[in-house]
Amino acid sequence: MCFNHNIHRVLKRKGNWLLIAVPFILSLSGCKKLFEVPAEKEYISNNISYGSKFYEPVLGRTALMGTLNADNSTQPLTFSIVNARFGDGRPMTDLFKTKEVWVWTAAYDGKEKSLEEINSKRKKELKPLFEVRTSGQLILWSSATDDLVEARKADSTNFPQNRRYFDVKVSNVGGEVIVKDLELKLWRERPYEPSSDFNPYTGKIAKNPVDFLDPFNKLDYIRPSRLSNIIGKSIRKELSSGDVAVYIRPFSGGNGHSLRFKFLDKDAVAINPAKFNETKWDQLIHGFNREMTKEYVQYDVAYPIPLVNIATPYASGGKANVNFSYSRLGFGGARQVGTIGLDFNIYREGDWEIVFQFRNDNPKFEDE
Incomplete structure (x- = not known):
């Protein structure tokens, strides 16, 4: 009692x-x-792990990697990358250089009315090229580029001295655990997508896989994502995506944050973009200060494109979506709308142009 x-x-x-x-x-x-109940002790599991130990990010793109299984370990946990090394034991230091990168400070929603408004929602911070976040996720920042980090070799060999390993130390008040032998295999930069015209090993122009021994006449190229109801002027039949080559390439003379669209006929002569008379030019891309000439239409834009992986009027599925349309009277007086479009990404800041070239026949814009 x-x-x-x-x-x-x-x-x-x-x-x-x-x-x-x-x-x-x-x-x-x-x-x-x-x-009285004894105070709960901090617990850290020896079975903490990542869903995968092998990661293949592309340089020049911000990549979030790794799903952590904390196995009921007491939160909060702290993380650090340790023992970063090559397969022959050499320390791996290049991925821990620091460089400025854009970091969001407010939510982007695609409704911003100017570049200034977009940039007011983000700022540049100095960060290591590769780090682990407070959630345990691994992040390779877009600032990790070919000029700072060596990607996998161009040939198919995979020597131990070229393989990249690292461990992650996970700790709380209760102790620490080392998740060992995670591996990175880096692809060289591909500054845009689609990149079927780009050799991911060498960075040079890709040869056509059907006839790769003839690199001069059989080069691979990007094809439009959509092509419908565009009639060839000479063949009088509907063109297919194989009749159009798309080039995503830098151009000179811009302001450092420009995106230009051009159309070329089969003789590489510019087609006036005004001929695509059903195009909603002010809803085409999240860009500003539209400039239209007889050779191109150009916008001021913020890079990368799209800025974030959310659905907006300009992007879905993690890609920007552009469509160019025109109407003409077809046979029998019926109005026919021709459309050409592309789903794409551009990861590197600069002045870029997207060129659609009709290879075999020119589109017919005139009424029947």
């Missing part, structure tokens, strides 16, 4: 109802020591 005899006599005189209440009173006040 943990309450004293005097208290017991008082309670007894007050009636049986008090005796019934005694257990509840004791549970709240007396007998405290009997009901």
